[in-house]
Amino acid sequence: MNQATAIAMATPSLEDAQRSRLLFCLFCACTVAYVLMRHANSLLLDPDSWWQVKVGLDFLANLTFPTVDPYSYTFAGQPWIAKEWLGQVLLALAYGAGGWNGVVTLIIATIGLTVFLMGWFLSAWLKPVLAVVLAFVAAFLVAPIYTARPHVFTLPIIVIWTAMLFRAAQEERAPSPWLLALVVLWANLHATFTLSFVIAGFAGLYLLSRIGLSKPVLLAKWVAFGLLCPVVSLVHPYGVKAILATLTVAYGNEAVPLILEWRPFNAQEELVKEAVMLLALFGLLVSRLRIGWAKALFIVFTLHAYLSHQRFMYLFFLLVPLVIMAEVAQQYPALSAATWLAQKRDGLENFFARHYYAISGAVAVLLIGAVSVLGSVQQIAPSPKTSASGALAFARDQHLSGNVLNSYNFGGTLIFHGIKTYIDGRTDQLFLDGFTKADDATGHSDGKPLLEARLKKYAIGWALLAAGDTRIPFFEELGWKRAYADEYAVIYLPGA
Incomplete structure (x- = not known):
């Protein structure tokens, strides 16, 4: 039975x-x-939530499936699919x-x-x-x-x-x-x-x-x-x-x-x-x-x-x-x-x-x-560790322009706000051929020369870094000036 x-x-x-x-x-x-x-x-x-939503919003606005990267300047135009x-x-x-x-x-x-x-x-x-x-x-x-x-x-x-x-x-x-x-x-x-x-x-x-x-x-x-x-x-x-x-x-x-x-x-x-x-x-x-x-x-x-x-x-x-x-x-x-x-x-x-x-x-x-309470009373927002909201508000107020070198965790929010990224969470298809390894190496104890080379190679105009980014001392040693800082993010600009 x-x-x-x-x-x-x-x-x-x-x-x-x-x-x-x-x-x-x-x-x-x-x-x-x-x-x-x-x-x-x-x-x-998760910092990727930002760009996942943005890709969906862009699809609904354009009704087209991307075939090349539209969101970074380091790999712009390279093959990428949603x-x-x-x-x-x-x-x-x-x-x-x-x-x-x-x-x-x-x-x-x-x-x-x-x-x-x-x-x-x-x-x-x-x-x-x-x-x-x-x-x-x-x-x-x-x-x-x-x-x-x-x-x-x-x-x-x-x-x-x-x-x-x-x-x-x-x-x-x-x-x-x-x-x-x-x-x-x-x-x-x-x-x-x-x-x-x-x-x-x-x-x-x-x-x-x-x-x-x-x-x-x-x-x-x-x-x-x-x-x-x-x-x-x-x-x-x-x-x-x-x-x-x-x-x-x-x-x-x-x-x-x-x-x-x-x-x-x-x-x-x-x-x-x-x-x-x-x-x-x-x-x-x-x-x-x-x-x-x-x-x-x-x-x-x-x-x-x-x-x-x-x-x-x-x-x-x-x-x-x-x-x-x-x-x-x-x-x-x-x-x-x-x-x-x-x-x-x-x-x-x-x-x-x-x-x-x-x-x-x-x-x-x-x-x-x-659901009604969640939707109307408790306002939910992404973590400030990924949003860099204060730093981005400062960047807008100061009209910062040029290529930004960003910490990995800020890639998603940059995409969401329409700013081309240096690196972000789409590493399943992009930022390869040694790029991600080299970026990681710039944060090691001997990474200052590598960082300096990258600043020149990609014509970096400003840097948006997480407060705990290990590259922060290198920026100061290279003569960059701290223009903004809060508990979660730091902005550096090239020295005069």
């Missing part, structure tokens, strides 16, 4: 139980959304509707949807309480990637994609062709769409581990589906260029080691995540849980991706629970949804079921009220 049959026979109140399950998931998602609203400014700490154009347009639409408050609201809604989907798919196999606890823990562990950037829009997609593909393999059926639409959407939202190919491959391996070669027609359907994934991803304004641009980062470039999110996992800085991973490993070693070689390989892959690059933490913490939930439910029946459905509903669950529509309506009202 499979789980679906067990659930159908277990209880006559399946509809009420499903309503309770739905409300459990909604409660978890709303709790996460509320916490994020309380810390909304943290979603705008490969994440749809995610950038969504951010721009949110900004147009409500400024940075609108951007934050959209990001929070997307994260809330991700948490809801996590709870929903997990509770298909596990008890709802356990499912939402796991969803909440996963949401907490991946919080560092919650920024106003297009990758957030792919989180619900990767949850749906992974859960449904492994469910299809579990049930020994072909994946739904409608899932290919998710690849198209993913490809236009963010460059991580190539992960869809990898996840589909692991799901196919899991099916192979279950049936071997006993069902060749089914295997052929999976192979065809896997081959179609990269084909449909070409439904993109830039076609194959989007895949090629993604691969240049996947194989590494000179900027990767210098950017925090691309650095390897550091146990000294991530004590909580290290503890969670070690506890999970300990649990797998001492328990009788058996997940098979294909799923074990998937876990190894996600762990490797996270340990190699911190930005991929969500692959491990979001996807591993989705992949192993079936085995947990089957091998530990006390934790399964089937057991929960067979049990008598407790008082709280009965209350949920009886007042389902009233509670749902109240939740909707509360969410609308919270």
